[in-house]
Structure formats: structure tokens, C-alpha cells
Amino acid sequence: EIIAAVKGFFAESAAPRPLAGRRAVVTSGPTVEAIDPVRFIANRSSGKQGHAVAAALAALGAEVTLVSGPVTIPDPAGVRMVRVESARDMLAACQAALPADILVCAAAVADWRVEAADQKLKKQPGGAPPALVLSENPDILATLSQAGARRPRLVVGFAAETETVVEHAVAKRRRKGCDWILANDVSPATGTFGGDDNTLHLITDHGVEDWPRLTKQAAAERLAARIAEALAAASPKEPA
């Protein structure tokens, strides 16, 4: 008992690892949907916020799988990387990474994909532009929020909005069935997409909490600390 207490004391004073023994899956970056062999639809997500969340969870001791679309930023240290392109690939990679205690969906997932052509679409002289036939992609957040044995205990989504940010996000939380939503304004004027800062609103079943403008790293650390608190309250760990 004394040895265990001493071990616990040193572990905590060196670096608190409240998420040790927890598994987390984080999605990050854009998804890329092929139109044909050379063209694609993507979005302006840099992956900075999702990668920072993965790093912050790992820093608190979680075993993190980071499922990321194509980005140009470095891989965070200490996480398992899974690289994907399309929304369907991302969903499959997340499902393969379960079970987990924590799921944070920070990727900017394409709502729609294109019925992709096998050959490059050719411009026909004098012809009309081709019709891009869109199909709805699977909803990764909603799919993984569904009740069931493999549902992560805490599912956190992001809502990237350009208008009535909080209202949209509150509705989104209810619709998706996730536990928390972090809502942010990604209007071009905010510089959020690709930038280093983020102004977030945390929406839980207790209401809306407005966070100050933070660096994406500080926002990730705040989120990771909140996740650790929530999991500890829900299922206190055995005393060391």
C-alpha cells in the first residue's frame, strides 16, 4: 500500500496522466472526394485543431488513434496515425479503431461525394459543363454516436458554421446524438480555417459555455482536461 501510494505520488507530480488506460479516437483534417482521376472536392481544414486535440489527449496519457485526411502539418508525437482520403474511408478507419472511451470528431468531413468518373472528364468544345451528381456521405459523427456496445463513452463533435453558430450547433448536437459539440465560426474573416486561433463554444447537456479566443493548442488542452474530468466523474478510477 505504501509503495503504491508513493508510485502514485511520483507519477502525478511528474506529469498528471488522468487519461492513462483510456483509448481515444480523433479525426482531423479535410476529407477529399474524387470527381475523376485528377479532380477532387476538398475543404480548407488544415488539421491543426484535430491534431492538437490528439496531442493533448496523448499528453494526458490516453492511447490515441488519429484518423486524418490529407494535411501538410506534422504528425503529433505519440499517437497512432491512420491516413485517409474520403469520408467513407474515414468512417471505416474509425470503426476499425474502436472500441474507445473517447471519440473526438474534429475533421471537416465532406457532406457529399461525387459519383466519380473512371476517366478524366473532358471539356467538349461548345458543350455544356458536366453535371456533378452528388450523393450524401455517411455521417461519421451520427453513425458513431448511435447507442450500442461499441459507442465510445464520450463522443465530441465539432460544428464549423458561418452563421448563427451556436443555434446551429445546439441543433446539431441533438440531431447527431453526440455528447458534446464544440462550435466555431469559420467565416473567412475569422481566419479560423488554416489559422492558429479558435473561438469555441462548448455545448453539453448543461448548456453553452463560451470559451475565450485561444490558440488551437490551448483550446485542445482545455478540451482534453474537460474530457479527463468528465470521465473521472463518470467512472472514478480505482485508487492507486
Place this chain on the structure above:
Amino acid sequence: EIIAAVKGFFAESAAPRPLAGRRAVVTSGPTVEAIDPVRFIANRSSGKQGHAVAAALAALGAEVTLVSGPVTIPDPAGVRMVRVESARDMLAACQAALPADILVCAAAVADWRVEAADQKLKKQPGGAPPALVLSENPDILATLSQAGARRPRLVVGFAAETETVVEHAVAKRRRKGCDWILANDVSPATGTFGGDDNTLHLITDHGVEDWPRLTKQAAAERLAARIAEALAAASPKEPA
């Protein structure tokens, strides 16, 4: 006369600069067409070939303006960079960079743009995907190939094809009104888009010349040397 001859001798032995005094405009990379504030259509062009052509022309003494869409590779040394996003921006930047002796259109320009929305397109629960209304972009190569006082003396286009590569490119040269076309196969299996090598076919009014598989840098140097020869033959410079 002796001094001039000596100067000429040393200039040539140090580094041949057959394009000294010539102006070149090179386009490179993808263009990016906004769908809404966060989504866009782009393509898999890395900019490696266009950037290498700009560098190779500059190495032969040309004064080069490189008009590039968003890429992640470094700027070549010794060229003037103009960064653009859309095809319309790229055309305007090229026109602003004229007059020039040489134009090499290596960018992968979007044939179509989307009638972009001011606000992020929202997925409507149970609703159909939005229709993406496409409009034809200006044809940069054809526009700048049109006869006129500002037409560059030598206009070179690239044709990225995934099937019947040379046939498509021969037709494209005629349709666009450019002088030369470099045709390449960008099928995913070739690894050309994003890769370091390229297998090109040079199509001129003398016919088709099949080049061996080369690094993009070697292909660029070969093209720059051919351009220098062609311009020297068309208008020999004053002897030094």
C-alpha cells in the same frame, strides 16, 4: 571587337545564358475554385513540373514570372512569384505579366468553376444534396494563344490526359492555337501527379517527339533548351 569577343567567350563558358534578355511567363500548380466559404474543387497537380520549367528557363537567363496556384513545394530561386487561386485569377495574372517572348502553361487549370455560395452550404436532414452549378472557366491557353500584338512568340501548353494521350494532345494543339503541346499521361498508375518523373510527348507542327521517362527537372531542362533553340532560330541575336 576583341573585348566583346572575350566577354562573350567568358559568359558562355561560365554558364550559357541563351535566354538572356527574353521574358517568360510560366503557370504552375492547380487552380482552386470555391464552392462556398469552406469547400472547393481542386486537382492533384503538385506544381513540380511547372516550377521546374520556370527554374530551367531562369537558369538559361530568362526573366521569369511564375504564376502559381496553391502548392506546398518551395518557390524556385530567381523567378518572380505571383500566387493565385482561381482560373480567372490566373488568367488575369498572366495578362498582367505580358508582354513576354515565352509562355508555358503548365498549370492544371480547372475547366469549370462553381457558382459559389456566400454562406456554407448546409446539409438539410432528409433533403437532397445541393446541385453544383458549373460554369466554364476562361481557357487560359487558348486566350493567350490568340493572334495579336501581345501574343508571346512561343506558346507552350501541357495536356494532362488519362486515355489516348497523344491523339487528344494533337487535337488540343490545333484547337487552342498554341505552338507546342507537351502531352503526358496522368492516370493514377503512372504516379505523374505528385510524383518526380514524367513521360512527355512534344507535339509541334513538325509532328510528335516521344521523350523518354525523365525526372521533372530533366524534362524541364530539355524543354528550356528546346525553347532557346527555337527562339534563336526564329530571331538570331546580334552577335556579341
